[in-house]
Amino acid sequence: MNQDTDVVVIGSGIGGLCCAGLLAKYGLNVIVCESHSVAGGAAHSFSRQGYTFDSGPSLFSGMSTRPSTNPLAHVLDALDETVDWLTYDGWGCAMPEGQFFAAVGNESFIEILTKLRNKQAVQEWQRLQTVMLPFGRAATSLPPIALRNDWQVAFSAGKYFWKMLRDLPQLTMLTQPFSNILEAEVSDPFILN
């Protein structure tokens, strides 16, 4: 506590560690304070009787391939950090409607919907996917790593300007709750949940 520091980051979750890592990369002295006994926040792990458990997240999309749309991948790349990722082909689901294996990809979920729900649910899901396409494009039109808080933002974010302009109508919707989009397209309670 007696050392000089430029920034104190409270909390060593993914957010705090990304923030501290990038600040340190740019030469600032950073201290991260954590109230728990291990770092990582919701994303730490713990062991019991030889088994290791995730305390929170297990699935991170877009981490094992590049280019990635995941901001966490951008931060790890900027920090020159590598992590071993296991690629899932799907996951088991136990829900009130039934137990099933949801394989990664579109076809499997349509099969599940056909079995557990009905034709209308399948149609709603397909319509939602069509509606989501431009939102997906808009959400990735400006990589978070291009944002900075000085004049050089003109260079780092400027090259994405036309892409963002094209997606402006969707970008304004993206700042609103997702339920605004979802509830306009979907009424099936299973899909909504």
Ligand SMILES: Cc1cc2nc3c(=O)[nH]c(=O)nc-3n(C[C@H](O)[C@H](O)[C@H](O)COP(=O)(O)OP(=O)(O)OC[C@H]3O[C@@H](n4cnc5c(N)ncnc54)[C@H](O)[C@@H]3O)c2cc1C
């Ligand atoms: C059960 C569960 C499953 C999840 N599954 C996924 C998933 O599969 N995929 C995915 O992408 N996301 C998932 N998430 C979400 C993801 O884990 C979180 O969005 C992310 O880890 C949050 O990081 P954070 O840094 O914002 O906050 P946190 O991880 O909550 O970190 C905050 C940290 O600050 C510390 N802190 C708070 N106050 C103080 C203080 N006063 N002094 C010192 N330290 C303090 C806390 O102890 C904590 O370590 C899941 C979350 C949970 C809970």
